[in-house]
Amino acid sequence: MTAAPPRATIIDGKAFAAGLVDRVAAASGRLEAAHGVKPGLAVVIVGEDPASQIYVRNKGETTQRAGMRSDTHRLSDNTSEAELLALIAALNADSGIHGILVQLPLPAHIDSAAVLAAIDPDKDVDGFHVVNVGRLSVGVPGMVPCTPLGCLMLLKAELGDLSGLNAVVVGRSNIVGKPMAQLLLGESCTVTIAHSRTRDLPSLFRTADILVAAVGRPEMIRGDWVKPGATVIDVGINRVPSRDPVKAAEGKTRVVGDVAFEEAAAVAGRITPVPGGVGPMTIACLLANTYTAACRAAGIEPEPLDA
Numbered sequence: 001m002t003a004a005p006p007r008a009t010i011i012d013g014k015a016f017a018a019g020l021v022d023r024v025a026a027a028s029g030r031l032e033a034a035h036g037v038k039p040g041l042a043v044v045i046v047g048e049d050p051a052s053q054i055y056v057r058n059k060g061e062t063t064q065r066a067g068m069r070s071d072t073h074r075l076s077d078n079t080s081e082a083e084l085l086a087l088i089a090a091l092n093a094d095s096g097i098h099g100i101l102v103q104l105p106l107p108a109h110i111d112s113a114a115v116l117a118a119i120d121p122d123k124d125v126d127g128f129h130v131v132n133v134g135r136l137s138v139g140v141p142g143m144v145p146c147t148p149l150g151c152l153m154l155l156k157a158e159l160g161d162l163s164g165l166n167a168v169v170v171g172r173s174n175i176v177g178k179p180m181a182q183l184l185l186g187e188s189c190t191v192t193i194a195h196s197r198t199r200d201l202p203s204l205f206r207t208a209d210i211l212v213a214a215v216g217r218p219e220m221i222r223g224d225w226v227k228p229g230a231t232v233i234d235v236g237i238n239r240v241p242s243r244d245p246v247k248a249a250e251g252k253t254r255v256v257g258d259v260a261f262e263e264a265a266a267v268a269g270r271i272t273p274v275p276g277g278v279g280p281m282t283i284a285c286l287l288a289n290t291y292t293a294a295c296r297a298a299g300i301e302p303e304p305l306d307a
């Protein structure tokens with residue numbers, strides 16, 4: 001299929017994220033000035049995965065830009081589970097730290113579920129602890145996972161009221177798909193969670209006013225699967241060989257989403273690009289969650305952070 005010229009509005013997640021970071025910075029500044037509380041985030045990374053190192057560096061830089069404390073704990077690949085749990089216990093007890101993020105995936109010799117369970121739920125800025133999963137499911141205040149929260153903020157900024165819209169979430173991970181579906185249900189969407197066993201994905205997708213793709217398969221979702229005028233949120237970050245065969249042979253890569261962007265942009269009403277869409281919102285929401293956690297720890301109502 002030759003791609004028609006794009007007709008979709010491209011949702012500038014990078015710009016929206018920058019605005020959110022500015023609002024978090026301003027609110028954190030007021031929290032510190034009025035109450036002497038400086039939000040503090042601890043990021044823990046085990047091992048040397050280069051992609052993880054980049055994310056962790058970006059998070060650290062953005063956190064400091066927002067006027068927050070940012071501690072990065074880099075542990076070697078052969079750190080034991082007991083050592084990691086001891087660090088988490090120390091961070092749980094540290095009143096200057098309001099948010100704890102343990103970068104996933106962890107090395108295979110460490111039980112990730114045990115590590116996530118050890119984090120104080122009120123400091124769990126990733127929202128992965130079962131207590132926060134339960135709070136989201138029941139609809140009481142908790143920590144909401146950053147990527148789906150960022151997607152929801154973009155959707156509400158673009159569409160306003162989401163109630164009654166058909167939303168299809170592709171992907172059923174605990175990190176994105178399931179919490180995304182909960183958030184959309186909370187906005188009174190009619191929500192379907194699709195996955196690798198779903199029958200006839202294209203027909204299902206063509207019913208979606210909102211399509212959230214979080215499958216981790218490069219450019220899987222084609223243009224003719226998209227309902228005309230739909231809003232497409234692409235959570236995928238996939239590295240594929242560079243377009244230039246010479247560069248590809250040298251091992252150079254480029255980043256693409258789960259959606260075939262050019263094709264989908266010719267049909268959709270609005271679409272997020274990759275990069276520059278959901279990714280920057282994930283980091284901005286991490287800071288927002290850290291600010292919220294700091295306010296709650298101090299018994300102060302957080303300021304609203306939406307645009």
Ligand SMILES: Nc1nc(=O)c2c([nH]1)NC[C@@H]1CN(c3ccc(C(=O)N[C@@H](CCC(=O)O)C(=O)O)cc3)C=[N+]21
Binds near residue numbers: 103255
């Ligand atoms: N406990 C935990 N929490 C996480 O939130 C978490 C994690 N573990 N493990 C790794 C993944 C990955 N992740 C990203 C965040 C931002 C971008 C991001 O900002 N991406 C940019 C740049 C993309 C690029 O060029 O590589 C963009 O999409 O525009 C990407 C990836 C958070 N993760």
